[in-house]
Amino acid sequence: MATPGSGFWSFGSEEGSGDAENPGTAKAWCQAAQKFTGGIGTKLCALLYGDGEKPMETGAKEGLGSAEKTPACTCNNKPCSCQKADINYAFLHSTDLLPACNGEITTLSFLQDVMDILLQYVVKSFDRSTKVIDFHYPNELLQEYNWELADQPQTLEEILLNCRTTLKYAIKTGHPRYFNQLSTGLDMVGLAADWLTSTANTNMFTYEIAPVFVLLEYVTLRKMREMIGWPGGCGDGIFSPGGAISNMYAMLIARFKMFPEVKEKGMAAIPRLLAFTSEHSHFSVKKGAAALGIGTDIQIPYTPPYNGFVPFLVSATAGTTVYGAFDPLLAIADICKKYKIWMHVDAAWGGGLLMSRKHKWKLNGVERANSVTWNPHKMMGVPLQCSALLIREEGLMQSCNQMHASYLFQQDKHYDLSYDTGDKALQCGRHVDVFKLWLMWRAKGTTGFEAQIDKCLELAEYLYNKIKNREGYEMVFDGKPQHTNVCFWYVPPSLRSMEDNEERMNRLLKVAPVIKARMMEYGTTMVSYQPLGDKVNFFRMVISNPAASHQDIDFLTEEIERLGQDL
């Protein structure tokens, strides 16, 4: 199967029949854009009409740094003479940028040109006539360009081209037809906030060097605890580098709560531990158990007795990765209470539903948990990464992890030291992940998140209703999905009349991978597939992308049928 397209981005029509010479949608946009003054209209036109990535298939290995590129101007005079004639990136290097003496103008020009590249990418990301991905195999990309690191510097012209090339082959994770992961979409306020975070370029360990971000983490974590249902939002927490680490933190703190001596004396000083989690829980629970020296050996189905083992943790899941299922949290809470076991809820995926008055009942009982993992970078569409671990008991996290490094957490500083939160983390330096969530929350309000999430669930139900009785589809589990996960097999015509035997199974398991490969090569959409237990490869559709519409759901099924009918 050939990869279609010449490398030009098309804006002509939904079917991608346009070209850079005769853009349809682009022209209409441009006419509208020209009504605006202040350079934005012209800029938008420039973004839409060409100025796109040129294919660099000739020149190969040298291509990444050799093509010519004149930055677009943003003035309103047409024709204009603004070719930034004074700034020729071909003769400039990073040493000409700030902090270089008199580097201000070059720096502003360079950063603005980078920004133009990014803005162009942003606009394209939402354009259904562009590809989700311009797929190339690893060896193709490695051979087509020279990505190597050398002794000598490249010019700023080459650096700008590196940026264009990198984005040319990037997945458009904000594309309305990108459904591949639990984290999809590109939120404009979240993006702006992440740019600001990069610019502030600081670290979360102390108030001293991140005053506002530390306060915002405090405010945001308290609000999240309120949403969980802990009285007054009391408790503790941290933004950590992803749900897996959040889950590991929970396990670490649960162990410390039961056996505080483990911190100093290690696992040798305490009984053997047992953690409970469901078969469908995230694999990070096992990764955490391996790392913490607990071991992964004992798995459900739990077969007692394990003499001498002490159960210390139940990790319930609110929104499993594949099915989007919710464990019965109230029943689990009762058991944990009875046996005095730490109750952790991995709501990395399901936590977003707490923002929805319509759907939050699915997490009933989460308020009785001792700890909760909640990833706003999933269902809430916050840019990657943004994962929170919330803890009900205050101070425990600090006791568990602190090592009192005196060079960082001086005790004789002139401000309230309770804002130096770094010592409760496993990390020393910690990336600022809170600002994008905080700013998005300010921009949307809780009600805005609610609307966004309700819409995704409504779309999932639309898909479910559409395919549950449709010819060529079989649902993987019975009943309406609890989350936006819709799991199904597409059964090509050639298999539909076959008996349900091993041969059919062996053919069916190849269907999803082939359709997926074709999707990627055409670049039209992306959706995940996997086997699970005794179920062969099936599609797992998830909807967390606020850009998706009914039309995109229709497109997905049409595309699956188009790409799979010959199998």
Next chain:
Amino acid sequence: MATPGSGFWSFGSEEGSGDAENPGTAKAWCQAAQKFTGGIGTKLCALLYGDGEKPMETGAKEGLGSAEKTPACTCNNKPCSCQKADINYAFLHSTDLLPACNGEITTLSFLQDVMDILLQYVVKSFDRSTKVIDFHYPNELLQEYNWELADQPQTLEEILLNCRTTLKYAIKTGHPRYFNQLSTGLDMVGLAADWLTSTANTNMFTYEIAPVFVLLEYVTLRKMREMIGWPGGCGDGIFSPGGAISNMYAMLIARFKMFPEVKEKGMAAIPRLLAFTSEHSHFSVKKGAAALGIGTDIQIPYTPPYNGFVPFLVSATAGTTVYGAFDPLLAIADICKKYKIWMHVDAAWGGGLLMSRKHKWKLNGVERANSVTWNPHKMMGVPLQCSALLIREEGLMQSCNQMHASYLFQQDKHYDLSYDTGDKALQCGRHVDVFKLWLMWRAKGTTGFEAQIDKCLELAEYLYNKIKNREGYEMVFDGKPQHTNVCFWYVPPSLRSMEDNEERMNRLLKVAPVIKARMMEYGTTMVSYQPLGDKVNFFRMVISNPAASHQDIDFLTEEIERLGQDL
């Protein structure tokens, strides 16, 4: 002590005597800027002449969202009528941005206005006449503004104001006089790369969703291994969320190498473990030992015998946090070889010296390590965060951490699966940290990093030579610093003739905290202090900021003397 300044940024002179009405430096820049066409000249002028943050001390609690703000235009017509009259953010919300229907123009305008705020911040960051920090106590900031998260959305006008306010109180970590942490400076290419990373908004677990970034991680880690001295750059590695996690990975993998059964059976199935590290090593080694269930109890000085304990790891340090000292790696390598112990080198801080032909001898022996932590976000000035763990043995990391999640790492994909590197991480989702390092390396070349690092070491030597015999200074350790850490006490005149007794000690230990507090309140510079062992509070000057010059070193000593002379 009052916090000086009204909240206006001053550009007048080094002493900060200018104001927005009469900017000195700004005027000169602006005259130069006007020679440039294409909007950049005008934009620079707009950035320099006012348009800065207005103090919002009236209105208090409501201030964060209430002040008026008209975005600056970027056209060349003076006087112009480009007030973006059509885009009034006071009536717009995040729901008017993409993916909203016809949201392109509003989105481009909004993102451009955010970018203007960021560019303004960038330019100011390098201006010595601006403050490093506009310090306020936590309660002041909490009371002055309303940071709370509400049900209802804010307007885009308020969101832009939120961005300005956040940056108003941020530390200018790129400021030439910011020396507070091992990570300082703001690299323009690195910043651009981080913006691009945010815009691409993807995850490192598979080639499928991060094709270019996965390849760049492969290329960059191999290059780093080459710099370490491993033949052909062979081996393994990962970018992890900070040096502490990198060190924990090393410990995890070392344990697995010696006792692979620990993964499944836990610590109960293996002997008690012993790790060696120096007193001055980073506290993350202890945090890691606590988390992994090894325990922190046994510390050096090592007093044998510990019957039944098995030594499994030596964590040597190349560049300690406070003194910048290098452990004797060759001698340690001999011992590790003799006793078959995993040799880890924590070169989070010192690794950058591998880029320098003049200084890399300080890491002689690192090529014999089994694993190396190296944080490019420290000495190499890459934006936060960027930490690499390098492993000499290939495949070990995968065996240690993999859990074969079939929904992520499908084995029947259509491309070379060796590029799906996610299963070797403890994390599931992993932030893209490689691109900023890769792009900076392309822009500087190895020689550019070398020049930048050599300059920092030269500045540290300049400081050392300046103060080692200067009245009022005492060095904390003898001899020339190995890294850029210069540790010293400033002794105020009142203490200079005192006998070296307890009373003097008790007074001396208060000197650094007071000077530091004054520095922050004036906002003129920032440098760290701490006690260490029996040594009372001393200043630890570190230089990793490429913007710093001899003039800034001179400024630092003058400032310490000015702020400390009355103590």
